[in-house]
Amino acid sequence: MDAQGTKAALTEISAIKVVAPTVLQEVVDMAIQIHGGMGVCQDTLLPNFYAQARVLRLADGPDEVHKTMIAKLELKRQGFSRSAKSDKA
Ligand SMILES: Cc1cc2nc3c(=O)[nH]c(=O)nc-3n(C[C@H](O)[C@H](O)[C@H](O)COP(=O)(O)OP(=O)(O)OC[C@H]3O[C@@H](n4cnc5c(N)ncnc54)[C@H](O)[C@@H]3O)c2cc1C
Numbered sequence: 001m002d003a004q005g006t007k008a009a010l011t012e013i014s015a016i017k018v019v020a021p022t023v024l025q026e027v028v029d030m031a032i033q034i035h036g037g038m039g040v041c042q043d044t045l046l047p048n049f050y051a052q053a054r055v056l057r058l059a060d061g062p063d064e065v066h067k068t069m070i071a072k073l074e075l076k077r078q079g080f081s082r083s084a085k086s087d088k089a
Contacts, residue, residue, distance in 0.1 A: 011073045014066040021056035022063070028053050 001009045028049045032039035039046045057063050075081070 011070055014069040014073070017060055017066045018063050018070075021053060021060075024056065025050070025053040 001013070006013070028046060032046050032050060035044060035046065038044060041047075
């Protein structure tokens with residue numbers, strides 16, 4: 001974004017919106033697992049972190065929407081585009 005602007009970075013922006021919350025959720029999940037039962041009780045903040053991580057996969061748009069955007073941009077970059085006929089369908 002800094003080097004080429006937001007428009008040029010649309011794929012990367014959509015990708016990080018999928019990757020960052022997913023990695024956060026996986027990391028918190030691993031932290032819960034190594035803490036055993038304590039990881040899911042309210043003596044730690046891990047259950048809160050897990051809920052927050054899960055929310056992130058919706059709050060800035062669902063994963064599916066970002067993945068669809070990536071697919072559309074990538075198909076366009078590769079020279080595939082929807083025909084006028086399929087747009088109307
Ligand atoms: C804590 C929190 C904070 C939020 N903050 C903001 C905010 O600051 N500003 C703001 O504008 N919004 C905010 N939102 C709203 C958030 O962007 C929406 O909840 C999100 O876009 C999903 O919309 P929805 O809840 O209507 O679910 P729906 O649109 O009904 O989606 C439900 C599910 O359907 C599927 N889905 C939806 N659309 C598609 C699609 N196009 N392709 C494939 N699958 C799809 C996905 O699996 C999705 O999870 C916030 C939400 C939460 C929970």
